[in-house]
Amino acid sequence: xxxNVNAIGIDYTTILxxxxxxxxxxxxxxxxxxxxxDRRRILALVAILxxxxxLVASIPLWGHNKFAFGDTVVGDSFAAFFNVILxxxxxxxxxxxxxxLRARQLDYGEYYVLILAATAGMMLLAAATSLxxxxxxxxxxxxxxxxxxxxARTQLRSQESALKYLLLGGFAxxxxxxxxxxxxxxxxxxxxxxxxxxxxxxxxxxxxLLLLGIGFLSVGLAFKASAAPFxxxxxxxxxxxxxxxxxxxxxxxxxxxxxxxGRVFVAVFPALQYRWYVPLALIAVFSLFIGNxxxxxxxxxxxxxxxxxxxxxxxxxxxVLPGTPDGLASTLxxxxxxxxxxxxxxxxxxxxxxxxxxxxxxxxxxGLFYRRPFLxxxxxxxxxxxxxxPPTVGFFAKLFVFRSLVVAAQTANSGQFWAPLIVAxxxxxxxxxxxxxxxxxxxxxxxxxVTEREPVGASMGTVLAISAAATVILGLFPGVIFDWASxxxxxxx
Amino acid sequence: MLSDYFPLLIFLAAIxxxxxxxxxxxxxxxxxxxxxxxALPYESGIVPRTTARRRFAVSFYLxxxxxxxxxxxxxxIYPWAVILKGLRWFGIAEMAVFVGILLxxxxxxxxxxxxxxxx
Amino acid sequence: xxxxxxxxxxxxSGVIFTVGAVGVLIRRNPLVIFMCIELMLNAVNLAFAAxxxxxxxxxxxxxxxxxxxxxxxxxxxxxxxIVQVYRAGRNMDVDELDLMKS
Numbered sequence: 156x157x158x159n160v161n162a163i164g165i166d167y168t169t170i171l172x173x174x175x176x177x178x179x180x181x182x183x184x185x186x187x188x189x190x191x192x193d194r195r196r197i198l199a200l201v202a203i204l205x206x207x208x209x210l211v212a213s214i215p216l217w218g219h220n221k222f223a224f225g226d227t228v229v230g231d232s233f234a235a236f237f238n239v240i241l242x243x244x245x246x247x248x249x250x251x252x253x254x255x256l257r258a259r260q261l262d263y264g265e266y267y268v269l270i271l272a273a274t275a276g277m278m279l280l281a282a283a284t285s286l287x288x289x290x291x292x293x294x295x296x297x298x299x300x301x302x303x304x305x306x307a308r309t310q311l312r313s314q315e316s317a318l319k320y321l322l323l324g325g326f327a328x329x330x331x332x333x334x335x336x337x338x339x340x341x342x343x344x345x346x347x348x349x350x351x352x353x354x355x356x357x358x359x360x361x362x363x364l365l366l367l368g369i370g371f372l373s374v375g376l377a378f379k380a381s382a383a384p385f386x387x388x389x390x391x392x393x394x395x396x397x398x399x400x401x402x403x404x405x406x407x408x409x410x411x412x413x414x415x416x417g418r419v420f421v422a423v424f425p426a427l428q429y430r431w432y433v434p435l436a437l438i439a440v441f442s443l444f445i446g447n448x449x450x451x452x453x454x455x456x457x458x459x460x461x462x463x464x465x466x467x468x469x470x471x472x473x474x475v476l477p478g479t480p481d482g483l484a485s486t487l488x489x490x491x492x493x494x495x496x497x498x499x500x501x502x503x504x505x506x507x508x509x510x511x512x513x514x515x516x517x518x519x520x521x522g523l524f525y526r527r528p529f530l531x532x533x534x535x536x537x538x539x540x541x542x543x544x545p546p547t548v549g550f551f552a553k554l555f556v557f558r559s560l561v562v563a564a565q566t567a568n569s570g571q572f573w574a575p576l577i578v579a580x581x582x583x584x585x586x587x588x589x590x591x592x593x594x595x596x597x598x599x600x601x602x603x604x605v606t607e608r609e610p611v612g613a614s615m616g617t618v619l620a621i622s623a624a625a626t627v628i629l630g631l632f633p634g635v636i637f638d639w640a641s642x643x644x645x646x647x648x
Numbered sequence: 649m650l651s652d653y654f655p656l657l658i659f660l661a662a663i664x665x666x667x668x669x670x671x672x673x674x675x676x677x678x679x680x681x682x683x684x685x686x687a688l689p690y691e692s693g694i695v696p697r698t699t700a701r702r703r704f705a706v707s708f709y710l711x712x713x714x715x716x717x718x719x720x721x722x723x724x725i726y727p728w729a730v731i732l733k734g735l736r737w738f739g740i741a742e743m744a745v746f747v748g749i750l751l752x753x754x755x756x757x758x759x760x761x762x763x764x765x766x767x
Numbered sequence: 768x769x770x771x772x773x774x775x776x777x778x779x780s781g782v783i784f785t786v787g788a789v790g791v792l793i794r795r796n797p798l799v800i801f802m803c804i805e806l807m808l809n810a811v812n813l814a815f816a817a818x819x820x821x822x823x824x825x826x827x828x829x830x831x832x833x834x835x836x837x838x839x840x841x842x843x844x845x846x847x848x849i850v851q852v853y854r855a856g857r858n859m860d861v862d863e864l865d866l867m868k869s
Contacts (some may be wrong), residue, residue, distance in 0.1 A: 157734050160738045188759045302848075308855070311852070326791050332808065337816065667803060713847060719839075720839035
């Protein structure tokens with residue numbers, strides 16, 4: 156019997172970005188064996204070239220809707236949108252890595268391999284249209300990040316964060332998979348296309364097995380996106396992992412996880428919106444409450460940003476709640492904005508703490524304006540943006556999400572969208588306190604002598620300048636990105 | 649339907665009863681005398697010198713980990729082998745890529761010295 | 768075997784999954800917690816295989832294959848991290864790993 160291979164729909168162009176990144180990872184792994192230790196910069200260069208290649212390979216996907224490999228992956232604008240965000244995040248991370256790694260004596264080639272592997276997993280997750288590929292993407296990114304969190308091999312703190320991430324991550328994977336098994340059992344389908352067919356039928360809302368499966372699946376995804384009440388790992392892992400890893404992880408993982416959330420809930424189960432609305436809204440409201448309220452009392456900036464990340468997960472989730480492409484567009488815009496500003500904020504923490512972990516404590520940041528004006532200025536921009544103060548991109552991100560909820564409330568003519576909206580607005584005001592506190596602390600006169608004047612470094616300076624400029628420029632012209640987000644949000648199955 | 653399982657039930661009951669007899673009948677018949685020799689992990693075997701609960705060399709874990717990963721990845725070859733004839737050269741090429749990646753991993757492990765015992 | 772209904776397997780996998788999940792929550796040794804996670808994953812495999820048989824589709828078995836291999840990779844990464852924690856701090860109780868407190 157000859158198997159008709161072409162019937163499966165083999166089309167390598169749809170997963171070309173993932174293939175390029177994976178290939179680069181393998182190439183870097185081999186190169187690392189043969190390159191002397193003092194020339195490891197070459198590895199960073201190769202990694203950046205590979206990621207740029209993936210970036211270029213993503214552009215042809217824009218505007219298409221090419222399903223391939225038995226409907227398990229798709230090359231569409233949605234995937235391309237996320238590929239660009241993920242590739243850019245990885246490029247910026249790799250740019251500022253060599254200096255940080257050398258200062259910490261962590262300069263191993265495996266670091267770049269793992270970053271690339273995680274990126275490949277995230278890209279796969281953004282393009283995944285089957286439960287199998289979603290699972291593969293999540294595991295690929297998770298396994299790489301477990302190791303990266305424990306990359307500081309001699310530091311117990313880093314090891315501890317890796318262990319916590321691993322155990323809680325494995326726990327969440329169990330729930331995710333059990334959810335997938337139940338969904339498969341209820342529908343007989345593993346591709347999102349097949350699922351959407353079943354979920355569109357009028358009886359789907361009463362299928363207990365399917366609903367239970369969706370619930371378990373949401374728990375697993377919410378864990379990866381670090382949304383409350385599944386956020387327990389976030390502060391510890393963010394604090395313990397090497398700061399450069401936290402920078403990458405906080406931005407890229409959240410983007411990838413929400414790619415899967417968006418595709419699953421808005422494209423596959425829009426007909427069941429009346430079923431998943433309340434649980435998802437509760438997760439959003441929980442994230443907003445816990446993230447913002449606990450962030451207030453944090454004195455460690457990495458922990459503060461971790462809780463702020465939980466809060467932002469809540470904001471991002473708000474756009475998914477209406478279950479419409481318009482709402483998803485605001486979510487995508489928020490993810491892009493969050494990527495820029497949160498990456499910048501963590502990069503500043505990385506730069507300030509390049510010599511030791513204690514610098515993450517807020518006391519160290521006293522009078523930073525007088526010691527390191529460039530870092531303090533960029534940090535101020537990122538803090539204002541995270542708080543959502545115009546004219547930064549963070550303001551429009553919140554505005555678009557809020558607007559999508561108002562529009563949804565008016566079109567659906569139901570009051571259910573008002574409650575999360577009110578919580579979000581109140582919590583935005585609360586968040587001003589802890590973001591602006593950082594700015595105020597940096598403005599205070601330093602105690603004692605100005606001790607050290609360490610140069611920022613060319614690569615870090617460039618990256619920070621780019622992030623800060625993007626935060627402001629996107630805030631002045633939000634329309635461009637929002638148009639892209641609207642196109643990308645029109646996901647079809 | 650249920651009667652199909654009746655032999656199984658008898659079997660299970662027999663196992664249970666035999667277990668109880670084996671557990672309680674001999675001590676009742678012979679009486680229980682505990683001696684140091686009897687409490688050893690291997691009665692009439694090699695006399696243990698130290699406690700068995702001690703840490704193993706990391707080399708054991710390393711070897712075990714490498715074994716698991718290469719061993720389990722091989723399960724993909726089984727379904728592939730079943731339909732290889734139908735897949736023709738496409739199947740060969742795909743598996744070559746898969747095995748090639750595993751080979752790179754092996755070279756990496758080898759070069760890093762993870763296969764050297766206890767170095 | 769054909770006489771055993773599919774939902775028996777589902778109940779069994781549900782029970783194993785619960786045992787694993789409860790074990791993760793109440794056990795303190797990272798290795799044991801890790802074994803409980805494996806228990807959860809194997810419950811998933813059982814569910815996939817049973818559903819695949821019940822639905823007469825191969826997808827369930829393919830999924831189980833993926834889960835097995837990925838779980839193996841997770842075991843390797845997990846044991847590496849656990850060994851490393853032990854070597855860095857000689858500590859095998861998750862409650863005592865509390866350098867970071869909120």
